[in-house]
Amino acid sequence: MSTPAPKAADTGRFGLGLSGKLLGLTVAFVMMAEVLIYVPSVANFRLNWLNDRLSAAYTAALVFETAGDREVPESVARQILASIGARAVALKMGQQRRLLAASDMPPAINHDVDMRDMTWHRAIIEAFQTLFSAKSDVMRVVGPAPMGEFVEIVADEAPLRAAMVNFSIRILILSLIISAVTATLVYLALHLLLVRPMRQMTANMLAFRAEPENPARIIAASNRRDEIGMAERELAAMQGDLAALLAQKSRLAALGLAVSKINHDLRNLLTSAQLFSERLAKVADPHVQRFSPQLMRALERAIAFCQSTLSYGRVQEPPPDRRMVALEEVAQDVRETLGLDESAPVRWISAIERGLMVDADPDQLFRILLNLARNAVQALESREVKHPGQDQIRITGRREGAVVVIEVSDTGPGLPERARAHLFEAFQGSTRPGSAGLGLAIAAELVRAHGGDIRLVEGTIGATFRITIPDRAVSLDARRGQRASA
Numbered sequence: 497m498s499t500p501a502p503k504a505a506d507t508g509r510f511g512l513g514l515s516g517k518l519l520g521l522t523v524a525f526v527m528m529a530e531v532l533i534y535v536p537s538v539a540n541f542r543l544n545w546l547n548d549r550l551s552a553a554y555t556a557a558l559v560f561e562t563a564g565d566r567e568v569p570e571s572v573a574r575q576i577l578a579s580i581g582a583r584a585v586a587l588k589m590g591q592q593r594r595l596l597a598a599s600d601m602p603p604a605i606n607h608d609v610d611m612r613d614m615t616w617h618r619a620i621i622e623a624f625q626t627l628f629s630a631k632s633d634v635m636r637v638v639g640p641a642p643m644g645e646f647v648e649i650v651a652d653e654a655p656l657r658a659a660m661v662n663f664s665i666r667i668l669i670l671s672l673i674i675s676a677v678t679a680t681l682v683y684l685a686l687h688l689l690l691v692r693p694m695r696q697m698t699a700n701m702l703a704f705r706a707e708p709e710n711p712a713r714i715i716a717a718s719n720r721r722d723e724i725g726m727a728e729r730e731l732a733a734m735q736g737d738l739a740a741l742l743a744q745k746s747r748l749a750a751l752g753l754a755v756s757k758i759n760h761d762l763r764n765l766l767t768s769a770q771l772f773s774e775r776l777a778k779v780a781d782p783h784v785q786r787f788s789p790q791l792m793r794a795l796e797r798a799i800a801f802c803q804s805t806l807s808y809g810r811v812q813e814p815p816p817d818r819r820m821v822a823l824e825e826v827a828q829d830v831r832e833t834l835g836l837d838e839s840a841p842v843r844w845i846s847a848i849e850r851g852l853m854v855d856a857d858p859d860q861l862f863r864i865l866l867n868l869a870r871n872a873v874q875a876l877e878s879r880e881v882k883h884p885g886q887d888q889i890r891i892t893g894r895r896e897g898a899v900v901v902i903e904v905s906d907t908g909p910g911l912p913e914r915a916r917a918h919l920f921e922a923f924q925g926s927t928r929p930g931s932a933g934l935g936l937a938i939a940a941e942l943v944r945a946h947g948g949d950i951r952l953v954e955g956t957i958g959a960t961f962r963i964t965i966p967d968r969a970v971s972l973d974a975r976r977g978q979r980a981s982a
């Protein structure tokens with residue numbers, strides 16, 4: 497049809513389909529959640545590690561205490577310290593702070609850790625400090641002691657760091673496994689629930705677009721009860737409507753084509769009939785003289801009818817060439833064209849605001865008003881009982897801000913039911929034999945081309961049509977220009 501349809505496998509700039517994007521996002525989100533979990537748990541891991549060392553140190557301190565003044569052999573002290581992983585252990589009881597055992601003391605302490613008043617944010621910060629500490633760093637750890645004020649150890653930081661790195665690697669591997677499993681499950685679920693039906697729908701839309709008149713291309717909606725099911729059902733309904741509409745349109749188009757062909761030939765036949773009847777009119781026979789003007793008129797009307805039907809089918813109205821037009825002048829033209837002078841049985845009343853200008857195409861505005869006024873004249877003339885001197889056509893015009901409102905009304909019988917039901921539809925509303933039923937349709941088309949509106953006013957004597965024509969929007973720049981030049 498119009499533009500070439502995109503390929504179904506067209507999956508965006510990076511070649512990632514919906515499923516690929518979902519997979520990537522799921523992995524990213526799970527990893528993000530794991531990071532949030534990792535930060536407090538690594539801090540907690542470190543606190544536990546340190547507490548373990550402190551309680552081991554405390555137990556050892558009690559052993560040293562019971563030894564009392566007796567010297568603990570140096571080799572035993574070393575073994576105990578090595579098992580705790582400390583270089584020195586001290587215990588404070590009462591007023592004394594006692595260094596219970598010490599192997600080779602380091603030259604300096606790099607970090608002080610006080611476990612007695614540990615807050616969670618300090619625990620997290622210190623955990624990262626440990627992770628990024630130097631290999632030879634030494635720390636002093638102070639913790640509460642059940643019997644005594646505190647227990648204190650001096651230890652190398654490297655083993656703690658190694659344990660924490662180990663823990664981090666385990667967490668990382670675990671996170672990777674969890675994200676892989678979660679991502680796979682989420683991916684499968686989304687693929688089955690969303691991506692696959694979406695793909696089917698997309699494929700169907702492409703197929704339907706390629707051949708919208710084929711009812712076999714309408715999607716078969718599943719009976720899912722969720723949003724996807726709803727979308728499928730709506731799509732199916734929409735495609736059904738569209739297919740039906742298109743079928744009807746193409747039937748009408750074919751019909752229209754046939755009618756225009758018939759019309760074309762008919763007009764030629766009628767034209768030759770007109771020639772014959774002109775010759776016939778020259779025959780002196782009184783019967784011929786009596787009927788030939790009627791024959792001529794009927795033929796003329798038939799030709800005009802063919803002509804207007806043909807031109808409606810073929811001509812697309814050109815866009816209006818708008819300028820400021822005096823409505824009074826256009827109305828006067830219409831009046832003259834319809835031959836409604838002072839002596840005519842129908843009175844013409846013009847109630848247009850003085851100097852009213854309409855922003856419209858003058859020819860099209862003329863055609864709009866002529867169609868409405870001619871209908872009014874025909875309606876008044878078609879009545880069996882005539883009211884000479886009372887029949888009138890009234891045209892009013894006024895400006896309401898940026899909109900001009902024009903009304904054409906008459907004192908005729910009003911619109912018949914059939915015309916009301918098919919108001920402004922071509923070929924449908926005519927109730928007059930020999931007329932095409934195009935006047936109102938053409939008027940409406942022209943008014944709408946001006947961005948305006950036409951409608952039948954209810955509850956009036958006769959028929960009243962109200963037209964609104966808005967002025968063209970003036971861009972701010974143009975206005976500024978006008979003001980500057982004024």
Ligand SMILES: Nc1ncnc2c1ncn2[C@@H]1O[C@H](COP(=O)(O)OP(=O)(O)OP(=O)(O)O)[C@@H](O)[C@H]1O
Nearest residue numbers: 871872875910915926927931932933934935936959
């Ligand atoms: N002012 C009116 N009063 C009563 N009936 C009207 C009036 N204007 C229109 N109608 C009805 O609406 C029908 C449709 O009008 P429309 O102008 O579209 O077609 P038409 O006058 O029948 O044919 P055409 O204008 O193409 O020669 C008319 O046949 C007529 O019955």
Ligand SMILES: [Mg+2]
Nearest residue numbers: 867871935936
């Ligand atoms: Mg008409």
